[in-house]
Amino acid sequence: MSAPKINVQAISSGILSDDVLMLGETLMKRSKIPSQQPITLEFGSFRHSVTVVPVPRYDGLRMSQTLFRRMGLFPGVSLRMQYRAAARTLALGPLIGVLVSSDDPGNREKPFGSITMFCRELTDACRKQGAYVYFFTPRALGSSQTALEGWVYQEGWRQLTLPIPNVVNNRLTKRKLENLPEVQQFVKEAGSRYGTQMFNEKFLDKSEVFEALKKDAGLRRYLPESFSLRGIDMLRGMCSRHPVVFLKPVRGSLGKGIIRVSRIGPDNWQASYATMSGTRKQNFPSLAKLYASIAGKMKSVHYLIQQGLTLIEIGGRPVDFRALTQKNAAGEWAVTSVVSRTADSDHFVSNLARGGTLSRTNEAIARSNLPAAFKKTAALRLKRAALDIAKGVDDQIPAHFGELGIDLALDVHGRVWLLEVNSKPSKNDNTPLTEGKIRPSVRMMIQYARYLSGF
Numbered sequence: 001m002s003a004p005k006i007n008v009q010a011i012s013s014g015i016l017s018d019d020v021l022m023l024g025e026t027l028m029k030r031s032k033i034p035s036q037q038p039i040t041l042e043f044g045s046f047r048h049s050v051t052v053v054p055v056p057r058y059d060g061l062r063m064s065q066t067l068f069r070r071m072g073l074f075p076g077v078s079l080r081m082q083y084r085a086a087a088r089t090l091a092l093g094p095l096i097g098v099l100v101s102s103d104d105p106g107n108r109e110k111p112f113g114s115i116t117m118f119c120r121e122l123t124d125a126c127r128k129q130g131a132y133v134y135f136f137t138p139r140a141l142g143s144s145q146t147a148l149e150g151w152v153y154q155e156g157w158r159q160l161t162l163p164i165p166n167v168v169n170n171r172l173t174k175r176k177l178e179n180l181p182e183v184q185q186f187v188k189e190a191g192s193r194y195g196t197q198m199f200n201e202k203f204l205d206k207s208e209v210f211e212a213l214k215k216d217a218g219l220r221r222y223l224p225e226s227f228s229l230r231g232i233d234m235l236r237g238m239c240s241r242h243p244v245v246f247l248k249p250v251r252g253s254l255g256k257g258i259i260r261v262s263r264i265g266p267d268n269w270q271a272s273y274a275t276m277s278g279t280r281k282q283n284f285p286s287l288a289k290l291y292a293s294i295a296g297k298m299k300s301v302h303y304l305i306q307q308g309l310t311l312i313e314i315g316g317r318p319v320d321f322r323a324l325t326q327k328n329a330a331g332e333w334a335v336t337s338v339v340s341r342t343a344d345s346d347h348f349v350s351n352l353a354r355g356g357t358l359s360r361t362n363e364a365i366a367r368s369n370l371p372a373a374f375k376k377t378a379a380l381r382l383k384r385a386a387l388d389i390a391k392g393v394d395d396q397i398p399a400h401f402g403e404l405g406i407d408l409a410l411d412v413h414g415r416v417w418l419l420e421v422n423s424k425p426s427k428n429d430n431t432p433l434t435e436g437k438i439r440p441s442v443r444m445m446i447q448y449a450r451y452l453s454g455f
Contacts (some may be wrong), residue, residue, distance in 0.1 A: 003080035003455045004030075005130030007060040010068035010075070018048075022062035023216075039088045041081075043071050044095035044163035045146050045194045049243070052090065072134075072162040076155045080455040081447030094453035096126065096133040097165035099183075099198075101173045102322040103137050104150065110224070111157050115171070122445070123153045129446050131455070134162050138172075143183040145150045145189055164190050166453035168198040169402070169445065175203050175251070175422060180258040181237055195245045197452045199327075199402035204393075204423045205250040206304045212396035213418070220391045222385055222408075224307040229298065232291045234305060239263065239287060245307025247294070249301050257301065257319075259294060260297045260308070267319055309417055312368040312410050319364055321410070324387035326403040329447035333390045335383045336441050340364030362444035365410075385416040393421055402448050403441070 004285040041048045079092045109118040123128040134150035190196035208225040213219045238245045249257040269290045273280045284290040311318040323338045386406045405425025409417045
């Protein structure tokens with residue numbers, strides 16, 4: 001049976017004791033909840049022994065004010081309810097935690113900086129779906145194994161002590177934070193003690209993704225020739241096969257550190273560097289001198305070397321596509337959105353942080369230099385590729401992902417190529433251009449959390 005959404009109300013502790021719940025009689029019968037017999041109330045890691053009293057002509061749940069506060073609840077909350085007869089447990093939820101990089105308790109308007117609006121949006125969407133969400137940082141992961149200090153939005157942002165959640169969405173934006181011992185210990189302990197599941201549990205680097213996907217014969221058609229850059233011999237070999245190659249930091253993002261290497265004469269070469277202010281170009285009389293100029297970077301940063309592609313363009317500016325793939329209410333991959341990104345005239349990368357502009361996929365394809373014969377099926381083929389790649393990452397990389405940002409390209413022959421897979425997709429890059437108050441991507445995240453938690 002599906003978990004119904006019910007209103008949860010607090011009653012004065014002088015009227016209702018902490019170990020008694022009042023529940024609508026019809027709900028009790030439908031869920032086969034025993035009347036006035038000891039059962040366990042569960043909310044995330046919270047456990048409390050209660051008995052349940054039926055209330056005629058009522059369709060909600062009432063509990064004492066004291067119990068209400070101990071659970072971190074507040075007026076107006078609605079939750080899903082599920083009775084698990086084998087365990088004699090009445091579970092409320094889902095309780096969702098979002099692990100974010102930092103907070104600013106002194107800024108009650110925007111405690112999470114640029115992602116505060118996303119956090120508000122997720123809160124609103126959870127209330128509509130009968131879920132409870134809170135936000136916490138690695139700093140909250142102290143000695144307690146049963147509760148966390150987290151942020152909730154209730155007529156303003158405030159901090160409460162809350163149970164360990166059923167599901168954690170890892171939105172940490174730095175590998176250093178993700179690898180903290182307290183974060184790793186929390187994931188392990190919460191999973192083993194309470195069955196907490198974390199999705200998007202780790203960053204992906206470019207080499208890892210391409211090496212993993214090469215193992216799947218069905219995905220190779222999407223993969224440009226790519227290797228971990230090991231030295232000048234590899235650079236020479238790639239440059240002998242391709243007129244343009246790209247050097248990409250395996251752990252880079254937002255286009256940082258990308259170098260485009262291209263031949264401009266019999267043995268003359270050009271390195272183009274992606275900078276925030278535009279493309280910086282430098283010419284070299286030999287490939288050896290070019291490599292010598294960048295070899296210092298290779299000592300501290302691992303690079304992927306990748307075949308250059310002749311991307312479709314709009315007005316001479318390259319175009320690529322960001323697909324957001326997410327697991328749905330059935331736990332299966334689906335494509336939530338695909339948007340096109342057109343590079344700024346001074347850049348060869350299309351990231352919004354470097355002046356790129358968003359547009360609808362069909363609109364960008366129609367305006368591009370893609371031959372007419374390929375335009376009709378291009379959007380469908382991009383979606384199919386995104387879905388294939390998301391499933392491939394899931395199959396080939398041993399980690400739990402619930403959403404992936406997949407950067408794709410179309411070349412002038414209509415072929416779809418994979419550029420990058422991002423396990424922490426920005427909530428701005430994939431914003432639909434006709435968004436309503438709550439984005440489909442936010443609703444999908446909650447549906448997957450409900451699937452994971454059984455609500």
